[in-house]
Amino acid sequence: MVVALGFEGSANKLGIGVVKDGEVLSNCRRTHITPPGEGFLPKETAKHHRDNILDLLKEALDVAKISPKEVDVICYTKGPGMGAPLVSVALVARTVAQLWDKPIVGVNHCIGHIEMGRLITKSDNPTVLYVSGGNTQVIAYSRKRYRIFGETIDIAVGNCLDRFARVLNLSNDPSPGYNIEQLAKKGKKYLPLPYVVKGMDVSFSGILSFIEERAPELLKNNEYTPEDLCFSLQETVFAMLVETTERAMAHCNSDEVLLVGGVGCNVRLQEMMGCMCSERGAKLCATDERFCIDNGAMIAHAGALLYQTAGPTPFNETTITQR
Template sequence: MVIAIGFEGSANKLGIGIIRDGEVLSNVRRTYITPPGEGFLPRDTAKHHQANILTVLDESLKESGISPQEIDCVCYTKGPGMGAPLVSVAVVARTVAQLWGKPIVAVNHCIGHIEMGRLITGASNPTVLYVSGGNTQVIAYSAKRYRIFGETIDIAIGNCLDRFARVLKISNDPSPGYNIEQMAKKGKKFIELPYTVKGMDVSFSGVSSYIESIAEEKIADGTCTPEDLCFSIQETLFAMLVEITERAMAHCRSEEVLIVGGVGCNKRLQEMMGQMCVERGAKLYATDNRFCIDNGVMIAQAGWEMFRAGIVTPMEDTWCTQRYRTDEVEVIWRDD
């Protein structure tokens, strides 16, 4: 029996979770929320994490009923992510590892999402669509690596939606993407937007720039409503994602799709991907906001897999990096 604690703070979500051999014992999270029309800056986000992390740690331990002595390894997000928030959380993870006398494991954030998704859904070897504020990738496992088959060539889908939310001054509580999703349900008119798929890759910056340039005028002259624009941007972006995911499935002869990352909570994305899967005779796997939004237990789960495979990070190597690609990690815990 192995018990792992995970520390996550790569963006505006601060999370600490504890897992025991696939059983989630605690999953505590705090989100840094800014006023409508504003994003979150690294420095302010780091201050939020610093102010809340000890409370979150205490709550996570109490929720799990586990004492520090029972924990086998401390896991933290090495990257990718925003520098200041990453380092703020890593400092605490390093400190408790030394105070408790526990080994530490540095985890790739993206692989945390994948391993948590596999655990919760039971998907065996899926094509993975990873969609979040900072990442957009289509991934499949092969020969001890998570291979990237396609990705955004500029901004991530979550970043695109966040920028659009700022244009319309949509609330950031609980998240811009969630509020866009609710408004999109009331949209009735589709506004044609740039659709940019380049082979296996996608580009979202053109969509973002275009909708920013037309939004105010089209709403003012009655051409469309804010809800129509929310509906249109969702349909366009998600169609692009379904297209490249289906192409990766065909290449891999895959019959499973797993959606992970914060944007993966979106019911319309799940619906569109599900329809594609039905047409292909494939199966869709997705999780709810407890596990698809950044959280500490996903870092614990990936670290648990790594620790059981014999991976421990020397203390002098427990640094962070804003750029840490999914395919850089050797996945020695999976059988081919």
């Protein structure tokens, strides 16, 4: 059995979790929340992580009811993500590994999401839709590698939703995407938006520009409500994601879809993907916000798997990469 301690800090969520042989013992998190209408900047996010990380580390160990000497391996997010937050968390992980004399493993953030999703849902070999604030990819496992079948060619779907939340001046608590989801549930009138699927790839920046440009006038003239615009944006971008995921399933002859990443806990996206899966006789695997949103447990779990199969990361390679 491997007891792994995982550090996650690639964006505005700081997470530390403890996983023992696939069992989540603790999964603690702090979120950097900015004022309405504003995004989060690397410098301020890194400061938030530095200010909170030691308290969160103590909390994670207390909740898991373990001491440092019971930890077998330290795992941290190597990338992709925002440079300054990644560095601030990696620095603590490296220091802790040296102080406690433990091996260290650098984890790919995307694989952390996928492996956590597989663990929680018990899915075997799914076609994965990874959707978050920084990533949008359709992924499947083939010949001992995770392979990207399609992705966004510009901004991520979560980034598209977050930036539209700023246009409406929605709160960032708990997240702009969550607040868009709640408004969209009350939307009735659909605004036709550009639908941009290019083969297996999708594009969101044009849709965002289109709705950003027209929203002030449409709201001012009372043609559409904020709820209608949120509903229209969600329906359009999620339909694009369902289309590309279904095409990847057909290519891979897959009968499972796994939804991971922060946008993956959106109930409407789960409904739309569920409809497609039931029509194909396939199964939808999805988790809730505890494991969809960036967290330390996913880094601990993926790191433990890496440690068991490939061993620790050489200390001179425990750097970070934004890509």
